[in-house]
Amino acid sequence: MALLSKKDANLILDPLADNNPITIQVLGICSALAITAELKASVVMAISVLFVLGVGNVVISLLRNVIPAKIRIIVQLVVVAALVIIVDQVLKAFAYELSKTLSVFVGLIITNCIIMGRFEAFALGNGPWKSFLDGIGNALGYGVILVIVGFFRELLGSGTLFGMKVLGDPVAKTGLYALGYENNGFMIIPPAALIVVGIIIWVQRSRNRALIEEA
Amino acid sequence: MKEKLHQLKLKYQGKKMAPAFNALHTFLYTPNETTHSGGHIRGADDLKRTMNTVIMALVPCLLFGMFNAGYQHYSAINGFPANFDLFEHFLTWENFLVGITTVLPLVIVSYGVGLAIEFLFAVIKGHEVEEGYLVTGMLVPLIVPVDTPLWMLAVAVVFGVVIGKEVFGGTGMNILNPALTIRAFLFFAYPTWMSGDKVWVHGAKDGITQAGSTDAISGETVLGYLAQGNTDTGYSLADMFYGFIPGSVGETSTLLIILGGLFLIFSKIASWRIMLSAVLGSLAMGLIFNGIVDAGWLPEYSKFYTLMSFPYWQHLLVGGLIFGVVFMATDPVTGSQTNKGKWIYGFLIGFMSVMIRVFNPGYPEGVFLAILLMNVFAPTIDHYVVKGNIKKRLKRLKTATIYPKVSDEEVDALKTETA
Numbered sequence: 001m002a003l004l005s006k007k008d009a010n011l012i013l014d015p016l017a018d019n020n021p022i023t024i025q026v027l028g029i030c031s032a033l034a035i036t037a038e039l040k041a042s043v044v045m046a047i048s049v050l051f052v053l054g055v056g057n058v059v060i061s062l063l064r065n066v067i068p069a070k071i072r073i074i075v076q077l078v079v080v081a082a083l084v085i086i087v088d089q090v091l092k093a094f095a096y097e098l099s100k101t102l103s104v105f106v107g108l109i110i111t112n113c114i115i116m117g118r119f120e121a122f123a124l125g126n127g128p129w130k131s132f133l134d135g136i137g138n139a140l141g142y143g144v145i146l147v148i149v150g151f152f153r154e155l156l157g158s159g160t161l162f163g164m165k166v167l168g169d170p171v172a173k174t175g176l177y178a179l180g181y182e183n184n185g186f187m188i189i190p191p192a193a194l195i196v197v198g199i200i201i202w203v204q205r206s207r208n209r210a211l212i213e214e215a
Numbered sequence: 216m217k218e219k220l221h222q223l224k225l226k227y228q229g230k231k232m233a234p235a236f237n238a239l240h241t242f243l244y245t246p247n248e249t250t251h252s253g254g255h256i257r258g259a260d261d262l263k264r265t266m267n268t269v270i271m272a273l274v275p276c277l278l279f280g281m282f283n284a285g286y287q288h289y290s291a292i293n294g295f296p297a298n299f300d301l302f303e304h305f306l307t308w309e310n311f312l313v314g315i316t317t318v319l320p321l322v323i324v325s326y327g328v329g330l331a332i333e334f335l336f337a338v339i340k341g342h343e344v345e346e347g348y349l350v351t352g353m354l355v356p357l358i359v360p361v362d363t364p365l366w367m368l369a370v371a372v373v374f375g376v377v378i379g380k381e382v383f384g385g386t387g388m389n390i391l392n393p394a395l396t397i398r399a400f401l402f403f404a405y406p407t408w409m410s411g412d413k414v415w416v417h418g419a420k421d422g423i424t425q426a427g428s429t430d431a432i433s434g435e436t437v438l439g440y441l442a443q444g445n446t447d448t449g450y451s452l453a454d455m456f457y458g459f460i461p462g463s464v465g466e467t468s469t470l471l472i473i474l475g476g477l478f479l480i481f482s483k484i485a486s487w488r489i490m491l492s493a494v495l496g497s498l499a500m501g502l503i504f505n506g507i508v509d510a511g512w513l514p515e516y517s518k519f520y521t522l523m524s525f526p527y528w529q530h531l532l533v534g535g536l537i538f539g540v541v542f543m544a545t546d547p548v549t550g551s552q553t554n555k556g557k558w559i560y561g562f563l564i565g566f567m568s569v570m571i572r573v574f575n576p577g578y579p580e581g582v583f584l585a586i587l588l589m590n591v592f593a594p595t596i597d598h599y600v601v602k603g604n605i606k607k608r609l610k611r612l613k614t615a616t617i618y619p620k621v622s623d624e625e626v627d628a629l630k631t632e633t634a
Contacts, residue, residue, distance in 0.1 A: 180364055185402035195378060202382065 004133070011133040015141035021200045022145040024211060032146055033193040035105050040162050042150030044091070045097055046143030048106060050136065051081045053115050057135030060123040073123040076119045077110070084109045114142055141188075149196045157187030226555045234337040238344030262386075266349040268484045272475035273353050273542065277322070279471050280464035281314025282306055284361045287461050288313050303324055305459070317417050318464055321356035328372040329355075335382050347386025347393075347548075348376065354394035357465025358535060358583070359401060360414040371397045373540025390550045391590050394537075396581045402583070410580075413441060415461035434575060437461050437533040438572060438580060441521050455532035466538040469531065476541035485545035488554060489561035492532065494542040501527025504573055522573040530569050539582035540565065546549040549590040553600040560596055564589045 003013075021027045035041045060067075061081050067075050088106045099106065109115065118138050123131040127206035155158055159167040159176075168175015170183060186192050205211045220236075228234045286305050290296070296304045299455055329348045337344040355372065375397030380389040402409045412435040413419045437450060450460050458468025466472075479485035504523040507513055513520055531537050544550060544564050551560035565586050571581025 178227070178364070182364075182405055182408070184370075184404040185406055186400060189403065196377075200381075 008130065008133055009049070011130060012137035012140070015134075016144060017138040017141075017204075018208065018211065020141045020204075021114045021117075021138050022197065023204055025114075025117075027117055028142055031105055031112060032142075032149060032197060033190045034041065035095060035102055035154050036146055036149040036193050036196075037157065037188050037190075038101070038151040038163075039147065039154045041101050042100065042146040043143075045102060045105065046139070046146050048087045048091075049109060049112065049114070049142055051087060051138040052080065052109055053118060053139040055135075056080055056115060056134060057118055057123045057131040058128045059182055060119045061128040061131035062077070062122050072124070073116075077114060078108050079119075080115055089112065114138055121206040145200065147195065148200060149193055152196055153187045155194060156184045157192070159183050182202050232238075234341065234343050235334050238337065243518050244512065256278075262346050266346050266486055268482050269350045269479065269542070270353050272478045272617070273350075273465070275355065275471040275475060276357055276465035276468060276538070277318070277353070279358060279458060281318045282310045283314075283458060283467055284317050284417050284464065285310025285313030289414045289515060296606075297413065299459075313417055317361045318356060320365055321359065321361075321363065321464070322353070324368050325355040325372055326352040327370045327378050329398060332373060332381070334378045336385065340385075343383070345386035347380065351376075351394045357398050358394065358398050358463050358538070360409065361407060361417045361464055362414055362419070365400070367399065367401060367408060371404070373399045373402045382467075384394075386436045386442070387550060391548050391587055392543055395543055395587050398583050399587060410439065415463075419422050435462070436580075438522075441525055452529070452532065454527075455529070460533070463535060464531075466535040468536050472537050476537075479541070481555055484559050485541070486547075486550070486561075488557040489550060490540055491546050492558045492561030493544055493568075494537075494564035496538075496562035496567075497530055497569045498527055498565070499562075500566045500569035501530050504569070519573055530572070534572070534580050535582045536565075536568055539568070539586055541567075543586050544589070549591045549593060551596050551600075553604075555603075556593070556596045556600040559600075560589055560593055563592075 020023065020190055022029065022032055031045060035045050056079050060076060063075065063079075084107060087109070088099070089108060118135060120133045122181070142146070149163070155166070159165060159170060165175075167181070168177045170177050187196075223474050226232075227233045243313045281304055285307070289309065299305075328347075329352045333344055333348050355368070355375075359368065375393050377394040379391050379396030380386065383389045395475035406412055417438055438456065454460055456469050458470065476485070476490060480487045480490070504525075505527050508520070508524040512525060517523075541560075544561060551557045564582075567588065568582045571584055575581065
């Protein structure tokens with residue numbers, strides 16, 4: 001990491017594991033539950049949030065000295081809204097089918113607690129470069145969990161990955177299905193995401209006991 | 216044997232695998248350890264005794280389920296016997312053989328997988344193996360269709376025991392009934408294997424045909440049949456009561472379940488309050504629906520018509536209602552603890568079971584959903600019952616006279632202290 005100082009590198013690396021926005025801070029859960037039934041949607045959502053949070057953090061950081069404290073939430077909302085609309089329009093233009101799958105959830109990035117949380121907690125008090133790194137780090141931490149959840153839910157629920165039939169064809173009974181395997185319908189419904197996230201939290205905290213909160 | 220196990224246990228004492236050996240030892244024999252000081256009263260009704268009593272109550276249902284698996288299988292192929300004779304048509308070796316080959320593997324997988332996980336968690340966490348799975352392992356094969364694939368059952372058992380029980384801290388700490396968690400998982404994960412007309416009779420999924428025709432055999436549960444808008448179930452009331460109908464392995468025989476329930480009540484293992492109030496609850500809901508139909512508020516073309524007009528007391532004979540009420544709702548861990556709470560808890564289970572049955576044709580069997588829902592609410596019910604009790608007593612305290620008569624200030628001080 002010659003490119004970044006150790007402190008800067010930590011801004012990116014911390015949210016990936018020990019300070020993960022989803023599993024440690026338990027933020028942004030709603031979208032993690034709603035759109036992770038397919039891996040593709042998870043990846044697109046992760047990239048969208050990466051863009052919004054990366055750029056948004058820089059913008060807020062640049063404006064931090066001119067925003068009056070009393071109306072800062074409104075200013076933050078305007079910035080997020082502008083960025084989210086850009087993402088939404090780009091998706092509609094270049095990946096229409098996908099934007100239909102993600103439907104309202106792209107628009108709802110605006111309410112993603114991680115974004116407002118980083119604006120408030122970091123961008124308002126730090127310079128643009130650091131804010132950028134922090135935004136990227138948190139968005140990646142969010143994205144990693146989304147992709148893991150999406151991977152397991154799509155693989156077990158539909159037997160596919162990115163829409164490719166990796167386990168064989170359930171209708172023609174090839175591959176695993178020839179042996180009597182069946183897709184797990186439970187993984188498709190949103191409560192399954194809650195359980196998968198819960199298991200990730202469980203695994204993470206039993207590997208690193210320092211993360212366990214005091215009861 | 217006992218000596219050997221004891222030595223084995225001593226050898227592994229303090230080692231990692233100790234809980235596993237302790238469990239084997241105490242499961243088979245009384246441990247050698249005695250208490251050394253003071254007077255200890257030993258209750259004979261420990262957890263193991265409780266569990267064994269429930270299992271004894273379940274054994275008749277299991278045996279009946281085995282014979283019924285064969286009976287339904289052969290009846291679907293050859294048609295139901297015209298002059299039914301219990302010994303000639305039901306308690307036959309042929310029927311039992313089908314039962315052994317279909318039901319017994321379910322029992323073995325359920326116990327094998329479930330106990331393996333119990334042992335694993337006990338070793339990891341370093342606590343003793345608890346007996347909680349003994350009853351769950353027996354209940355699970357009784358509440359699934361005969362032809363449930365064994366790997367599905369194994370997956371569901373892993374899910375149910377880990378997510379339903381171990382993450383909460385193991386036996387006695389779980390919020391949801393593990394057996395029902397397993398059933399619910401199976402239902403939502405593999406709906407085609409848990410409902411419809413192809414799963415309740417052994418062989419129907421494989422396309423075995425009826426004798427002398429090319430029609431594949433099928434068997435619909437009474438509830439499933441009604442949910443599709445048919446009125447005549449084709450089964451007599453006696454069939455439903457004795458249990459000669461298709462359904463999950465152990466849930467069909469109302470007679471044997473009631474006998475098991477009475478046994479549990481007399482041995483004071485299960486709460487009669489929950490059972491009675493659940494029966495009352497289901498009757499109440501059934502009566503309401505019957506009343507709506509009788510009053511002519513519901514047109515005959517409504518998709519709820521057949522189930523709503525189903526005589527209220529017959530709800531107790533079909534499906535898993537009575538089985539759930541007797542063996543699942545009364546689970547002392549997940550049910551309400553207070554007496555008043557038990558009445559409310561049981562009543563709502565019966566009430567909602569019938570409601571889900573009627574209003575959601577997708578879930579012709581609403582009992583497991585109703586019990587799981589009330590499991591979640593049981594602590595809340597208890598909380599308010601206890602609170603109400605405290606309030607009542609505080610009120611009584613306000614008007615109480617305290618003897619010997621002292622000054623008013625002292626009385627007030629005493630009262631606030633108690634409050």
